[in-house]
Amino acid sequence: MSASDFDRRSVGGHILVAYVATDYGKDALRLGIALAQDRNVSLEIVMVAPVHNSFSGVYPHDRGYGSIVEEQIAGWLQEALDEVPPRIPATARIVPGASEAEALNQAAEDLHCDVIVVGARKDGLLGRYHMGAAVNSLLHSSTVPIALAPRGYAHPGPLTRVTTMFGPRPGTSDVIAIGLDRARRREIPLRLVSLVIPGESELVALGNDVPAAVAAYADRVLADIAEEMVASGHATTEVATGRNVEDAMEELSWEDGEIAIVGSSRLAAPGRLFLGGTAARMLRSIPIPMLVVPAGYMRVGKGTSTTKDGEN
The missing domain is CATH 3.40.50.620 (HUPs)
Incomplete structure (x- = not known):
């Protein structure tokens, strides 16, 4: 088989960004944008909330917000959406889960995402990487490839x-x-x-x-x-x-x-x-x-x- 015959397979075409309103959450978002630049893919910007919450779903939505917490989360998600270039399709959503890692992996499977993008915490080794509990769990259990954004990631892509x-x-x-x-x-x-x-x-x-x-x-x-x-x-x-x-x-x-x-x-x-x-x-x-x-x-x-x- 020659390189010119390399199989171009059908793909899901979605990238899940594990978002939190922190520096490392923004690093993950920037890496997700870089991965999506000049590609026919869309971003799924996901935040995880406890299972007992009443405000899971896609944002923005038409109904009013039921609590100050929901309004704050919606604001964070809107800020993330505002960072995505107009030419890249993006959807923001809250998913419920007792385990953040399990919720993210399940969301990636349900949404047919091809990668989960995560960021490194501020006190990373040599200023680059430090894994929080959810990321560490994903790195030892995920069924989907994990893309790790180093601290301060800023490349715009592609x-x-x-x-x-x-x-x-x-x-x-x-x-x-x-x-x-x-x-x-x-x-x-x-x-x-x-x-x-x-x-x-x-x-x-x-x-x-x-x-x-x-x-x-x-x-x-x-x-x-x-x-x-x-x-x-x-x-x-x-x-x-x-x-x-x-x-x-x-x-x-x-x-x-x-x-x-x-x-x-x-x-x-x-x-x-x-x-x-x-x-x-x-x-x-x-x-x-x-x-x-x-x-x-x-x-x-x-x-x-x-x-x-x-x-x-």
């Missing part, structure tokens, strides 16, 4: 490059497949980065040959597509190596409009996301958004490139 971070661990096929797919959909460059940490795998030497690593860690179909994209100039390859993940990340340069893609841990249940130790250490070192993919989210077989719908 995205300029997709970087896949992979190694000899479970989830490599998910990462490479979604990277290939998203780069082609957006018609932006793809960077395939082989992460090589001595002592963590007997396949360290193989990781220095990125096309061979793609074939070994993922499969031949993906390797063929990646190889043609590299040959045509639509993709590049790099090796990031060091004594540890942090050292390896220092070897890489980043663009303002870039997004990095990582896979789930081997501990992830099929169809679920589980942020592993390597990806968590990457969060401490990179200044750009990171997309974490659930286990088995992208599946590749003979004669087809991917079989899972999605749009990020």
Whole structure:
């Protein structure tokens, strides 16, 4: 299969922004806008309220507000809607839930969203990321890819490059497949980065040959597509190596409009996301958004490139 034959699948076309009226909620909104720029997708701006509330639904709505709290929430949602450029369709809504993470994941499934966008709290590691309870729960249970906006994210979009971070661990096929797919959909460059940490795998030497690593860690179909994209100039390859993940990340340069893609841990249940130790250490070192993919989210077989719908 050549890169020109890469399957352009039907997609949900919706991005869920997990919104709160805070700095990190606004970071998530800005990343959602950046992801939607120049794409035929819409934003679902969602706030979660306790299950016993009486004011769930889409905003703005026609009826009057029943309480000061409802009026305040409606005001926050209107402020979020006002930030979205007119050319990007956006809907704001409140969803009820005893668990914020479960409510967000359920809303993403009900609304056929292809990604949940979340922000980092103010006291993030190295000023970039700190996960609140809801985000941490999503990173260990979501059935939908999670896009993490670093603190102070301000790139207006559209995205300029997709970087896949992979190694000899479970989830490599998910990462490479979604990277290939998203780069082609957006018609932006793809960077395939082989992460090589001595002592963590007997396949360290193989990781220095990125096309061979793609074939070994993922499969031949993906390797063929990646190889043609590299040959045509639509993709590049790099090796990031060091004594540890942090050292390896220092070897890489980043663009303002870039997004990095990582896979789930081997501990992830099929169809679920589980942020592993390597990806968590990457969060401490990179200044750009990171997309974490659930286990088995992208599946590749003979004669087809991917079989899972999605749009990020």
